[in-house]
Structure formats: C-alpha cells, structure tokens
Amino acid sequence: MSENKLSNMLSDELHEECGVFGIYDLDGNDVASSIYYGLFALQHRGQESCGIAVSDTNGPKGKVSSVKDMGLVNEVFTPESIEGLKGDIGVGHVRYSTAGASTRENTQPLVLNYVKGTLALAHNGNLINALELRHELEYTGAIFQTTIDSEVIAYHIARERLKVANVESAVKNAMHKIQGAYSLIIMSPRKLIGARDPFGFRPLVIGKRDNSYILASETCALDAVSAEFVRDVLPGEIVTITKDGIVSDTSMCQQETARCIFEYIYFARPDSCMDGVSVYNSRIMAGKILAQTYPVDADIVVGVPDSGNAAALGYSEESGIPYGMAFVKNSYVGRTFIKPKQSVRESSVKIKLNVLKEVVKGKRVVMIDDSIVRGTTSERIVRMLKNAGATEVHVRISSPPFLYPCYFGTDIPSDDQLIAHNNTVDQICDMLGANTLGYLDVERLGEMLGSDMGYCSACFTGNYPIEPPKDNIRGDFEQ
Amino acid sequence: MSENKLSNMLSDELHEECGVFGIYDLDGNDVASSIYYGLFALQHRGQESCGIAVSDTNGPKGKVSSVKDMGLVNEVFTPESIEGLKGDIGVGHVRYSTAGASTRENTQPLVLNYVKGTLALAHNGNLINALELRHELEYTGAIFQTTIDSEVIAYHIARERLKVANVESAVKNAMHKIQGAYSLIIMSPRKLIGARDPFGFRPLVIGKRDNSYILASETCALDAVSAEFVRDVLPGEIVTITKDGIVSDTSMCQQETARCIFEYIYFARPDSCMDGVSVYNSRIMAGKILAQTYPVDADIVVGVPDSGNAAALGYSEESGIPYGMAFVKNSYVGRTFIKPKQSVRESSVKIKLNVLKEVVKGKRVVMIDDSIVRGTTSERIVRMLKNAGATEVHVRISSPPFLYPCYFGTDIPSDDQLIAHNNTVDQICDMLGANTLGYLDVERLGEMLGSDMGYCSACFTGNYPIEPPKDNIRGDFEQ
Amino acid sequence: MSENKLSNMLSDELHEECGVFGIYDLDGNDVASSIYYGLFALQHRGQESCGIAVSDTNGPKGKVSSVKDMGLVNEVFTPESIEGLKGDIGVGHVRYSTAGASTRENTQPLVLNYVKGTLALAHNGNLINALELRHELEYTGAIFQTTIDSEVIAYHIARERLKVANVESAVKNAMHKIQGAYSLIIMSPRKLIGARDPFGFRPLVIGKRDNSYILASETCALDAVSAEFVRDVLPGEIVTITKDGIVSDTSMCQQETARCIFEYIYFARPDSCMDGVSVYNSRIMAGKILAQTYPVDADIVVGVPDSGNAAALGYSEESGIPYGMAFVKNSYVGRTFIKPKQSVRESSVKIKLNVLKEVVKGKRVVMIDDSIVRGTTSERIVRMLKNAGATEVHVRISSPPFLYPCYFGTDIPSDDQLIAHNNTVDQICDMLGANTLGYLDVERLGEMLGSDMGYCSACFTGNYPIEPPKDNIRGDFEQ
C-alpha cells in the first residue's frame, strides 16, 4: 500500500504532508485511545512526528492535555501517556516535515490560548500566502514560535474571534484570508470543527460511532475505530460538532474544485474512499487504461510494492497477462535505517527489496509502478529484474509524467530534479534500461476516477487552480 | 511474506526460534556491516533479541568484540556500534524467545573463553536431551549463566577440545552427544565453522562473495549482501572455513533426514531456496494442490497477508478463479504495539488488517491462509470478510491440521490448545463461520516440495524422527 | 552549598525560579560550550529544564539554533548537540517549575520570530501583572503557546519594536508596562541585551573574557568560564552589547531598590558576589549575629549541609564553640530519586543524610540551618541528632521566620503552610524537639549584608516593595 511505497525507502520519495483525526464523544468517554488508533491508520501520511491533544468538555475552562514529539505513533505514545490524556473531545496529527534540529517546536496539534480560552489545531495542507500573511501579522506585533503555516491560521482565527460571535464564524472569516490547501480540525473547549479549503485539495471525512462524531483525513481511519462513514466534508464546508450534534456551513463552497489526483495514485491507502471514489478502484482502473494504451506481449505483470500492486492487477485483468508477485519487501527496514560506514558492497535497496527469481526468470515482465520522480529507484529495480533473469522489462507508470512542482501540500521537487522535465519518454526508457516505457495518459485521468469530480493535476499539466507564489514559499519561513 | 504473518499480530502465532549468519573475509575487511545486513534479511526468524560478535584473525589472540541486546536489528545496532565491531570474521544471531526479565542473559551469539581462547556460538534449533546433558555437566562441576541449550553445546565443545586436535573435531565429538535440531555457526579465533544436525531439521546455506565465505540460515540473507549461493550445508555435515578455504566433513551424515516442512509453509522467506527447493514454488504448489483437492465455485481467491498470498496465486492459477487483494495490512503496527486500557470498542485486529470492501462485496471468496493454530484469528478474518459483504467464504489452508507439538525448534503449543486436536474439520469450519474448509492433504506434502527430500511432518502426523522427551523440555531449565 | 540544600531533598523545599546566562564573542567563536559550562554553574537555580539558543551574527538573517528539554544540564545536552549549536552569540537558561505533562512547552530560552527577525529571551523572576497584561494582549488577538509570563514580555517587546528604532528601546518601553521581578537576557540577531527590573529583585552580572561579553545570574558562572567580573547590572539598567561594545541605559533606574535578601541566605552559591556583597561573607556574618543574639553553652556547632555550613562557621568563630561536621550527605541521591513501593522501614531522609555518631555523641550541639519552611525536615534532623547521642540540640536559623508569601520569583508557599505563620517560636521549638531555637533578628538583616543596599525582606515583614496582586497570580494561567 502507499504507506510503504518502495521509492520511499530509497530517498527518491514523495511525501504527503500530514494526516488529521478528531473526535467528540457526546457520552463523555475518553477519546485519546480512539485518536491513537486513528493515527495508526493515518501513519502513511506522515512519519516524522505526531501528537494528540484532548480536552474535557465538562472540565474546568477547557484545559487541554497534549502529548507531541518526533517519531512514529508507536514511538511517541505509551499506554501510560494515552491513559493520562483525559477528555471527551480531542484532535490528533501525524506529520511529515524536513528533518532539522528545531522541528519539535513544529509538531502538531498546535495548542494555544487566546481570548476565549484554549484552541487546538491540526492542519493538513499548505498555504500559498502564508508568508505574506505572516508578515502582515508581524507588522501588528505578532510573535511566532514555530515555522509552520498552521500558526498563521491560528492567529487569524484568534483575531477574527474578537469580531464575531463564535469560533466557527472566526474560522470562516479566517478562510477568507488564507489561500491554498488546508483540511483543518480545530478543537475549542466545547466544539470540534472541521474545515476544508474551497478547492478541496486535501480530503476530510465525517464518521460516527454510537454517540461519537469523528473527522479524519481518510476513511481507513474510521474503519480502524469501527466507525461508520457518514460523508465527506465538502470543499469549502465548515462542520461544527457540539453536544447538540453537527451543523454545516456551506457558504464558502464554490463550483470549482481541485481535489489532489495524487491522493488516488499514491498517497491515500487503497482501502480509503474519498469524495465518492474508491482509491483501490481508481488504481485498478489506472492499470486497465495502461493496458489499453500501452499493450505489450509479455508473460507476467508485476507491481512494485506496495502501491503498484493494484494497478498491476488491473493491467493483468485487462490484458489477460497473468499477475505475479516478483518482489519480497523487508518490512523491518524502517524509517530509521542507517547505512553503516563500513559497508562496501552492500546496497540498502537489496535489503529492502528482493526479487523472486523463480517468478521472473526467462520471462517477459510488465512492471507497474505509480510514478517516477528522479528515476534512480526505477533504474535499480529494472536492473534487479534483469539480473534475476527477466528477458524483457516493460515499465508502465500509473500516472502521467511529473513536470511541475506542487504548492498544495506535497513535496514534489523542483523542475530540475524531475526526470520527466528534462528528458523525453524515450530517453527515460533508455535511462531505466527498460525495453518499453508507458505513462498514464493525462487525458484519461478523469476516466481513472470514474467520476466527474473537479481535480487538480497541476503537477502534470502546470494548470494551477490558484496562481502559485513566485518565491519559494517555505524557504523564507525558516531562513 | 512469512515475516509479517498476520497471525503473528494476534498472539495466535507460531514462532521460529532463530536465524544465524556467519562470515569470514579472507581479505581482512571488517565484516560487521555485512552481518548487520544479513540479520536484517533474517529478522523474520527472530524478533526478540539479536547480536553480533566479531574477531580479528590477525589480532592478538582472537579478542572478540560483541554487541547484543533485546530488540530488533534496527533497535540494537547503531552506526557507531557497528563501526566499533572490528574484525574480519564474525557471527550474528536473531532470536525469538519467551519474554522475561532475565532474557538479556540469553541473547546470542554466546561468547566465551575456554582452554583454547575465545569461542562465539550461534544456534538455531532445539536440543531434546539438553536437560539431561546439563545435569550431567553440573555433576562434574559446571556452572550455567543462561537458560539456553546452546550453553550445553558450548560446554561439550570446550570439553571435547581437550581430547582432540582441533575445534572442528571437538564440534564433531559434541555432535555425537547432543540430540535434536541444530544449525550452528561457531567462530573460533581463526576459523568459522558451520554444522547441521544429521536430520537437517533447520536450514543452513553456504555463500561466497569475492574472498568472503558466508554461512546463513536462508539464501535471502546471501542476496542481501550480494553474495552467490554456493550450496546447502548437508544434514550432518561440518564445514570449516579457514584462511586456506573451506573443508567439509560429512562423516556424520546419515541416510535419513527430517527437514522441517514448516520452513516451506510458513517460516522461511518466499525468496529463499533451501535444500534445492524454492520456498515460493512450494507455496504456489500447495495452492494448486488445494485447488485440486478442494475445488469450489467462487468469484475470487485472496490470500491472508503475507504468507497466504503465494498459495492464493497457486489456487487461482489452478482453478481459474481470479486472484485478488482483499486485505490492507498496516505495517506500522509492530511488535511493540500495546493496546491502551482506555479503548473500549477498538480492536487491534482492525488496525492491523483492513478489508478492501470493493474487492469482496457481493463475492464468493476463497480465502487462503497457511495454518490454523488456535483458530481465533481465522474466525475474526472470516467475520471481517462477511461484514465487508462477501456472500460466501471458503477457507483453504496450505498445510495439514496441527495435531502434535514440535520439539525441534518451533513453538507449536501443546495439544490442548490446538483447535485441530480437539475438533473435526467440520466443527472447525463451523467455529470459523466459514462456508467450507479444506486443509492440505498430508499425503501430498512431498508433492508440494516437488522433491523426494526427507522431511519432518511430525506436527501433523506425530511421527517424530527422534523420540521426543517425556517431560517438558524447556520448563525445567527455567524452573 | 545552596544548590544541595538538605531541605531540597525532603520536598520541604524552597525553589529559585531560574538562572540565565548570555554571551557574545566579538571574535566570532562559537559560544555554546561556554553557555553549557555557565549553566552547570547555575544549575542550583533551576533543575527542571534547561536550554541554549545561539545565533551567528554573521550568518543569514540571524537564524537561531536551540536545544531545550526537561532535565538537568548533563541530561539535556550531549557533545553532539553542543557541537551542533553554531553561533557567536547565545543565551542559556535553567528553570525550576512545577511538574506537569505540558511543561516542555515552557522551557526557555523562548525563541520566536517577530517583525525584525528572531528573538531569544531568558527570564529569571516573576511578573505580578502578567495575567492582566496577557488578557489585554488576548483582546487584541494574541495567541499564547506557553503558560510562562516570559511570553508576555516577549509580546510587549515585539509590539513596542514597531514603534521605536531599535530592540533596546523596545525593551525599555516594555519595561514600562511589566511589573515585578525580572532579570532578562535577550538575544536579537546582532545584539545581546541584559535588563534588570528597577527594584533589582534578581541578580544579573556582567563579565568579560578576551573579546567576549558575558551576562549571568551569578558571578560563579563567570568563574566557570574563566571570565573576569566587570560589574553588576544596576537595578533598572539596560545594557546592550553589539559588535561595537557595551552601551548602558540607566534611565529606568530609581532610588528605591529591593534586592532579594534570600539570594544571600539560601539561593545563591556561596562563591558568588552580588551587588557588591559576598554571599559567603553574608552567611558568616549571619552566623556571628546569631551567636551574639542567641548564645548558648554547647560543645559543638554544626551546619545542615550544604547551605548551613558557612553560618555554622560564623557562629563558631563568634562563640568560640568548636565547629564540627555532623552530617554525611549522599550526593548520588539526586532529583530523580523515587521511593519504591516495597519499602516499609526505609526512609528517604536516611539515605540522603547520615549523622556522624562519633561527632555528636554525648555532646551539646548547636545546629545551624538557613530556614524553616514547614518544619518537617528540621524535626527529622533534630531527631537524628538525638538518636545519635546528642544530649542537647540548639537550633539556630540564619534567617528570620517566614511569615508571608513571595510574589517575586521564589516559591515560598502560602501562609497556612508556613510553620512560623501559625506558631510562636516556642511552639516551633517544641515541635522540632529542640532544646532551644533562635531565628536571625529581622532588624539585623542589613548588618548581615554589611552594606546599606536596598533589599526586599517582604517574606519576613510583609512590606512588599510593590503591592502584590490580590488573586493567585499563577493559578489562572494554567487554569
């Protein structure tokens, strides 16, 4: 599945920025363990840090307890720390960020005090006018203790709250100012609020379990806590959960939406369903389209684990070429693997992925992967297949070529590092050592989704839904 | 693959006891990082503790450096600790053991001094006369600092060494006394020795890379260090690697062998090949046999990840029923997952495994798993499939029913806990909530291997190659 | 010495709130290791958390690197983390705070971004109008991520900076608003600023070493880095250190000062000299005054380690009664000692302090301690002396009785917990089981200092230099 994408292992990776999870148990039960389970299910969306903040809606003035730190969910939390998080309302976050000495400050949920008490905020996405807004705030005396754009959002909510009657209105007012991608979960002392930017770049879903309402990045997190999927939060919608139930404000919704297509191709878990589209089905369909567009005479279709497998099944189904398993992935080689200096001959790719020689020996192989970023990983895998005896390797990619950077919450690198930006498909095929190479046709992305939802495919086309900033949007923040 | 077997997650698991890896670099290069890579590839054979011991064959008197501790390979070793292990000869070990306060003493390799200097010993298997031998040793004044039978082996080697000219002869003499399952790697100051019990219960292979000789439990560890597979160590064979190359002593070899069949069914990695048989191929074949023996009219064949997948492919191939992926496994839920007390509704199985509803909804499903121990896990998975909309679930198990305990290096529990020991297949089928249930026919195990090798199937048949001890063989050791 | 005061061990303790250290090396050398040494010397002022923030005045835009965490200096910092703190200007902090789940957020130095770049702030003291100021700020849209009053100071500096030409002027403007005790060290990208509240409650000294300027809470920290003592920062003074040297602004200085007398009695290290008065000498003098005021016929004078020793020497010198060592303190019993549940008979005081029976047996003992808070510790020590054979125990306290709480940076508890607030001296003497009891006369405190400096003795007299707040000043912050 996506969370263990091979390319991840090889520092030739793409990263989602975050996952969010919120819950309000109207029966007053503690919710920290549910958040903990939910974050496990969202771990693939961010593996650098995580956190949980909870509050007791019946307690004194909404005191917030929180645990946050660098590391995976099973590294940061202990049974004792979960037990210590008492409260019937809470929010959790998993985060991917660039490494660095001071990143502990940047862990989320952001917990703060403002004029109306406490606020906890969990954010998935990326603003494009954060730097500009931050400078504006600084010119009115604001101080910043993190380098995340979420703090800019929090400031706007706090300031707007002075002008309006309730926190959900403050969130709406803030949404008029912030631009870019954001799926937010906000906990105020007695309310849980979910909001999604008008373009709907990042997913956000609503679930229910008994008398608990849940907000989460993906439906797989609802499954993990045995909750029912209710519906997606609409692009532009604000939902407010109180003890009286759930209220929706759709006044910010707009006709044009721009859901991230790469959530389907790679980021999301295959068992999630977002905006009415099953991730798994979209990948199967991508494989089928590839088989129609780039058929080849071959003996076996294999997927690069884990995210290439579903597309490989689709390709197999459409083409009639048998599906096979060509790779064994070593799941013990985790995020923290460090190559010792001593090693001379060993390659980290070898311990992370091994080829089943019996499967590919003497075979013409169709190898399905979800994307090619720099190309280094793909080249090594093709070589491994050939060394194992594959007579031909036909590479099929279940997405169009990456040509443009993303400003809306993923870390697709700058143009010059994208192999497709600098080379033709034939050149890339040569560089990979593959016999043939085929990418998913950008025209057929809608067909892949099987739905006419508005989606963003700017990384393939350069057609950004909002004009991107001219300067590096993150660099200045961290100087 | 086997190392992440679902049942593992649910404490309804079977465990291999150990994995071993040894290397001697005749060019004098440091070998610790190669051992580290090799142990990563063998991690599925033991996840409780691990260790590396190295020596410099040109150094003073064979001083041994070692690092051992409880935990996974990536928890126990750091780049600094690997760097600190200087030596051109070394041995490593991964271990599964029952948890407990004092188990750090039981980590391997066992490093000791005896009359001829240093000795390091790594052992995979289980002796059946260890308690008896230990008592004999105690009656001559021996003291024991661990509760592992490997210390008994070490004592015998040390004592025999007084009588014979070299350590390999001492190993042979010791082998005349110890009974049971053992694949051993022994490092003496200037020699690396591999030995396999005459029945060959546990695997041991020889590899080569440039001027380095390697011994390892499985060939996947050779792949991890870019070594070539040379051959299996024969049951009963002792191989001695010195600066002059490799020497074999086959005088202990016997006609009758008893290779553990369960290595193929579940323990070993599918990309390993042992005693001439590909693990992957044997699993494909098991699936095919199941399809022949227990055909069913169904829409899709799915494997319980990871070890059920290959057999599912075989079943699909033989039956013509399409292969599908029905499960998403969360690989972030590791060995150390602890269920918080708070949790009421959440189930740990839910966060470890989720069903792809789109795949099974409205379908008649053939579900392939490798074994059923207590049955609790299988029952939950069948239920998850039905809850996801499967109209029928036909369970096929790629091994015969477990009926007898194992005394030779696995932890198949005692009779009364084995569901098949106490129930008929029909009863089990009912307990699982499955529509039909079929086990691999014990008569066709040889066919599965595609070879006439002598194998041990005592856990299915009760025909033990050596008469097992009457008493609990481990209990007394730890009182 | 004070940092190891026995009463500390027995949770019958008083705590200083913080220690601060700043340095600017005009030659451009890294300063983190000097701060590290300086914090070691100030560890007695705060043992809960610590931190260092540095900046490179020649680097890009004043990027700040920082390391902060809960724990002692030797627990938080490693050689690697010190090495990673590159910069020629920096500030450090040691902190005492009440324990709690979220205190990591409250560690200092506070590092933030504001309109002019970065700012790091280290604060020793306690504001009395922080809550009021915080509410004011919240009503203009401020958000708070900590519960320390230092964040309020930072906000005011940031806001004032918009109105004035430089950061030192902003600090001065902020000082017009904040009330209470504060010794501040502020690092802006190219300046190091020290400021002391107009009453001078907490100490702050200036040192110099080659081309480095240093600011520190106590002179012992200057000794630790081989720096020369230059002078004290005056109450109300702001000193600004730039590459051009040091500039002073004394426009906030006022006639009336209120230096904390308890710094001399207990908090500061005896080898420090503050505002012209040697801590050691003041303690010797306290002992002499006690001998004059409360003479007694006795055989030996002993001090309760460590802070009672100097006063005991003074008492001995004045009275002619020999000085002796009656106690052995176990310095391995640290901050983190936790009494196991099992223990029945053992007492933690016993392992922290033992009496030298040979010294006190059959003797009439004068026991000097620096203060009595709740009285529980003193009672146990008197009992230990009597159990060891002392025939009489005459307790002399080198401070007047505590009668009033402190609002200016120490944690003297509320009235009802102060033994002297609720009992006469005779009653206390009975409660301690002492033969006689004498406190330092509040009229002679000036004599103890040997100087006519203005000092605060409100904890003994209730004469607060500034009217204290009516409400609990810290409670509301943390609800």
Next chain:
Amino acid sequence: MSENKLSNMLSDELHEECGVFGIYDLDGNDVASSIYYGLFALQHRGQESCGIAVSDTNGPKGKVSSVKDMGLVNEVFTPESIEGLKGDIGVGHVRYSTAGASTRENTQPLVLNYVKGTLALAHNGNLINALELRHELEYTGAIFQTTIDSEVIAYHIARERLKVANVESAVKNAMHKIQGAYSLIIMSPRKLIGARDPFGFRPLVIGKRDNSYILASETCALDAVSAEFVRDVLPGEIVTITKDGIVSDTSMCQQETARCIFEYIYFARPDSCMDGVSVYNSRIMAGKILAQTYPVDADIVVGVPDSGNAAALGYSEESGIPYGMAFVKNSYVGRTFIKPKQSVRESSVKIKLNVLKEVVKGKRVVMIDDSIVRGTTSERIVRMLKNAGATEVHVRISSPPFLYPCYFGTDIPSDDQLIAHNNTVDQICDMLGANTLGYLDVERLGEMLGSDMGYCSACFTGNYPIEPPKDNIRGDFEQ
C-alpha cells in the same frame, strides 16, 4: 566525603573495586527495596555498574530474579523494576571497572545455575591467583562468559559442592584455593553466606533489623536501611544465615590480618566504622598527626572536598589554626560529564571546583588532601588557591607517599605513573607549586587507627602480605 573526592573528577583518581550488600528477611518480606537503599549508601565504592538478585526461599526451587546494568543505582533501577524483584533473600553489588564494550557481561551479582540449583555471588576484592586457577579450570573443560575473577570463585564453589554436604562447606573449600582479597556475599536458594578472606583486606559487616539479617561492605549501608550494627565478619570467617538464624565458621581465621589502610584514608564513607575503628576518627587523627609532624605558621586550614575535610578539622584542632571552607564543589557535574569539543578556554576543573576568594585572599593556607597519585590535580588546586590570592599554600597529605602498586582490590597505578615513585618530596613540592609539603609518616599509621589491628600498607611500603604475581594479573584475562 570520599565518594566525591575531587581527584575523582579529574581522572587522576583511585577507585575501589566494589561494594556488596545482602539481606535475608526471615519474615518473608520482599527485600529488593532494602538492597536498593543499601546500594545507594555504597555507591561511592563503585559507579560503573550495579545489580540486584533476589530469590524467594518459599518459592519453587529458588528461582532468581535479577536486574543488572551499566550505570549508577538511580539510573539502573526504576520503581517498576524494584517492584518486579520478588523475594525474601537477595544480594546487590556496585562495581567500578575499566570501561569497555563488553562490560555488561561483567556486571554483578553473578547469577548462575549449578548442580544444586541457583547461586548468586557478589564479590569485592581481587584474587591474585585467578589467572592460574582459570587456566586450571579451562584444562578441565570449563567455559567462561565474563572476565571477572568472581567467575573463578563461582566455579570452585560449584565444583567443591559436589564433594561436600552443603554450600558453606563448598565455600570454605574454595577459600583454600583462591588467594587474595575478597569479601563475598553468596545467595543459594535458602541461604545467605558471607565470607571474608583470611587477611581481611576488604571490610564486611553484619547488621540486623527486626527479623532480617544483613551483610554489607560498610556500616553506612546499615544506617541507610535503619538496621543495627551487630559486628564485623572476621577475617577468614564464613557466616551462614538460614531460617534458623546465623552460624559462624572461623576455622579459616588466622593470626595475621592485613586490612586495607586506604579504606580509612579515602575509600570508605566517614560515617562508617570498620573492624572497630571509626573512619571519621581515623581521619581526624591523621590530621592531628600531620599537625604534629609538619607544623606551619599559617592563617587557615582547608580541606580538599570531600575526603580532605575531616583531616583538615583534625589539623586545625591540633594546631589551633582556624578551620575554613575554601572550596565550593559543583555536585551536578557527575560521572558522565563530557567536555565538548568546542570549548577552548574552559577547564573542567573550574566547573567542578571553585575557590571562595574571600576565604583565602591574603591568607597563608594549609591545604589538606588525602593523597597524591599523579600530582596533576593537586598542582591545579594549589594554583587556583594562589590565583585567588593565597599568599602561601602548605600542602599536607593525610597518607604516606604511594610507592607501590596494589594487587588487592584498588587500582593504584603502576610505579612509573606514581609521582612519589619518581620524585623526592622536595621535588613534588616544587612540581605542585606549594610552599611546603608534608606526608603522613608511615610509622604513625597504626596511631592513626588508634588500634593495633593488623593492616596492609603495602602501597606505601612494598611489604605485601601475600607475594604478588609476577605478571600483570588482569591483562591476560582480557588479552
């Protein structure tokens, strides 16, 4: 006190090898927490590793639970680990050893199984024929898993146990073979045994608390657990504690004893009393003798903390020169202090020890220290005093000059590193920069003890009670 001796800080140190503590609670209460408290009190005797092993005399076959690791008592044990150590009989150990990768194996108590069940052994001292005995054992097939001589003792006990009726007789037989210094505490399933070598090099005392019997290296450990001192174990005596009480075997006692004089001078805590002599009193007496032998006209007498303080008091008392405190020691600078690379000007001695300038300025100072090993530390301290304004510094050492190595449990280095071995007293005085220098007269050591006990002063005289081995006794063990 001795455990924090300044010279310790400066790697110019002497180290005791170990401390031991055992207890048997006849009422059946758990004893681990008492051992924990006792080890705290003995921490000064060994700071590298520690361990506790307990057993339940009513439990099944004497199962032993143990916790051992590198580190201080408060680092190795947690409330949970103490709670987990269930048993009414137990033994603990603190150890000093040379650092190294494999020292975890060498932690004590040594826990082992032998013919009669379990045995735990804690050892303070050093054998001189361990290497010879070890070779003998190896030639009968023994294997060794540690490099400590305690394992040799354990082997002998195990082997002798085969010949005799009980474990105490086996201990006695073993004592006939082992030579050197040893104070042993041995726990067999239902007995606690204490034994001291016939020369009595190392101390061992008996205590009692209610129905618990206690054995410990020093009486200060009895105080820590509120136990009464009963008596010393005699040199050569074996005491056996069972449920029926205590039994003594003095058949190994001999006329000639050789108690280590350096226990009194430096190693032991001043509040301990060993073999009838108070450590504190012996140090006071040493100071008096120094004042008689090396009088000087001076203004103040100061001790180098902590072990120099008592002798300084004695010197002051005898000479009439006032006693003063000249040093402030920073107790936060612990065993683990590591000097960062960055530091240029800072000196670790400066942060560990500071001089009280007010005390020594313009004064003629007598500085008392307990010993001089290499001289580097003493030289720095003299310099610090002079820099602080002392007009004269007269060094007095409360022991004779070190001239010979110790083979009996301390780590006095080899001749060539001992300043006194290579220089005259006048030369040393010059090297220290002192005005005069006087050592305690070796003839008056007995006077210091105030008792005619037989003591070992071989490090001063070269008169070894047992002929020392010709070869390096430890080197070969660890190659």
